[in-house]
Amino acid sequence: MTELAVGTKKGLFLLEGEPHAGFELTSRSFPGQPVDFALRDHRSGRIFAGVTSPFYGPKLFYTDGDPAGEWQQADGVELPSDCGLALERIWVIALGERPGSLYMGADPGVLFESDDGGESWQLNAALWNEPSRPTWQPGGGGLCLHSITTWPGEPDRLAVAVSAAGVWLTDDRGASWRRGNAGLRARYLPQAPGPEETDDLCVHHLERAPRRPQRLFMQFHGGVYRSDDAGQSWSEIGRGLPSDFGFPLVVDPADPDCAFVIPLVADMDRVTPEGRVRVYETRDGGASWAARGVGLPAKHAYLTVLRQAFTAASEGASLQLYFGSTSGEVFGSGDAGASWITAATRLPPVFSLTAAQ
Amino acid sequence: MAVVCIRGPLRALADGQGEHELEGTSVIALLLALEAAHPGVRGWVLDERGQIRRHINVFVNGERGAERTPVAPGDRIEVIPAITGGCR
Numbered sequence: 001m002t003e004l005a006v007g008t009k010k011g012l013f014l015l016e017g018e019p020h021a022g023f024e025l026t027s028r029s030f031p032g033q034p035v036d037f038a039l040r041d042h043r044s045g046r047i048f049a050g051v052t053s054p055f056y057g058p059k060l061f062y063t064d065g066d067p068a069g070e071w072q073q074a075d076g077v078e079l080p081s082d083c084g085l086a087l088e089r090i091w092v093i094a095l096g097e098r099p100g101s102l103y104m105g106a107d108p109g110v111l112f113e114s115d116d117g118g119e120s121w122q123l124n125a126a127l128w129n130e131p132s133r134p135t136w137q138p139g140g141g142g143l144c145l146h147s148i149t150t151w152p153g154e155p156d157r158l159a160v161a162v163s164a165a166g167v168w169l170t171d172d173r174g175a176s177w178r179r180g181n182a183g184l185r186a187r188y189l190p191q192a193p194g195p196e197e198t199d200d201l202c203v204h205h206l207e208r209a210p211r212r213p214q215r216l217f218m219q220f221h222g223g224v225y226r227s228d229d230a231g232q233s234w235s236e237i238g239r240g241l242p243s244d245f246g247f248p249l250v251v252d253p254a255d256p257d258c259a260f261v262i263p264l265v266a267d268m269d270r271v272t273p274e275g276r277v278r279v280y281e282t283r284d285g286g287a288s289w290a291a292r293g294v295g296l297p298a299k300h301a302y303l304t305v306l307r308q309a310f311t312a313a314s315e316g317a318s319l320q321l322y323f324g325s326t327s328g329e330v331f332g333s334g335d336a337g338a339s340w341i342t343a344a345t346r347l348p349p350v351f352s353l354t355a356a357q
Numbered sequence: 358m359a360v361v362c363i364r365g366p367l368r369a370l371a372d373g374q375g376e377h378e379l380e381g382t383s384v385i386a387l388l389l390a391l392e393a394a395h396p397g398v399r400g401w402v403l404d405e406r407g408q409i410r411r412h413i414n415v416f417v418n419g420e421r422g423a424e425r426t427p428v429a430p431g432d433r434i435e436v437i438p439a440i441t442g443g444c445r
Contacts, residue, residue: 085406
């Protein structure tokens, strides 16, 4: 049984099922509230939901019980009171490498850490005090820290990405940070400066290949990239895609040469190309790409898939893939993208999707 | 003492009470006093900067108020979600 946590514009929906048998909606939480990200920690069973009430601001909630019942509000999810800024939105929650450790990325470009299973959180001071921070520019979705990739077995090593302030790397558990942007090309800037000249780097999504952790894949704002040196430098691998613009990216944990993207036409037209919904797969580290669309809408289908709305469960031949659209559909595959089913329709716009087994 | 009236989820965070008699000479002083009396409310009406959240309206005796609006004993302060907040 796979559980999907679907964060939407109007609440959190949990679905249960299997790709070959279909999915049932089992609960709705936070009705009417934007749920920007939700995740079940498979270690504890705890479910987290980042909820941004337009009235009451962003909050992180968790529950160990019935998701349709009471949720607890996590402590410490706020900026320093004297900084002149307010937390805008929670973008991502990631499991750490140590027991009870979690990370959370949020707008304005901040990283939080928890060592108690997500009940209380602390702002990462070094990234908050990064000297270049005053020059960081927000992307269209805000100054969002949206990607957090841990290094399997090495809890001190972390890569995070900020739109639009590039990739940041740490080898000392967040005590210090350095840029990881060599090779990225900001085609949206008039002079196309090199990455050493600007932090205005609009990373859309970052994922690590867990079986070869020095390898990372990136969907950029125009460009798909791969790094083989733990995020220090990047090479373009988008040739062969119908467009190298898009938001989400998923890897097969079993295969460090494998990644999946969902191209959109361009930044000025953020829908699936040619009115067809297709996931693109590489099994050779980005040297070539193949469309995977059997079972997906193939005509008059102009979908938008947001950066947190594509996820994977299991790995290898049994890899499951799921994505949701802003038009309220959720699609799933139980055979690594070879074929797809529709898992849900007519949900509110899907902001995020995670899977647990 | 002035009376701060809250509703919806705020009421649930304040032990289910909708009306709170509190000491203070300004809106911000009363809202901070509300947070002190009911820590669960912290961060819901005021953000980290001590500013009333964008889509929360505060009225003092029926007139629109702000953080520094003076408050006298017996005044009634209503904390109401704004209709503008439904855009997301």
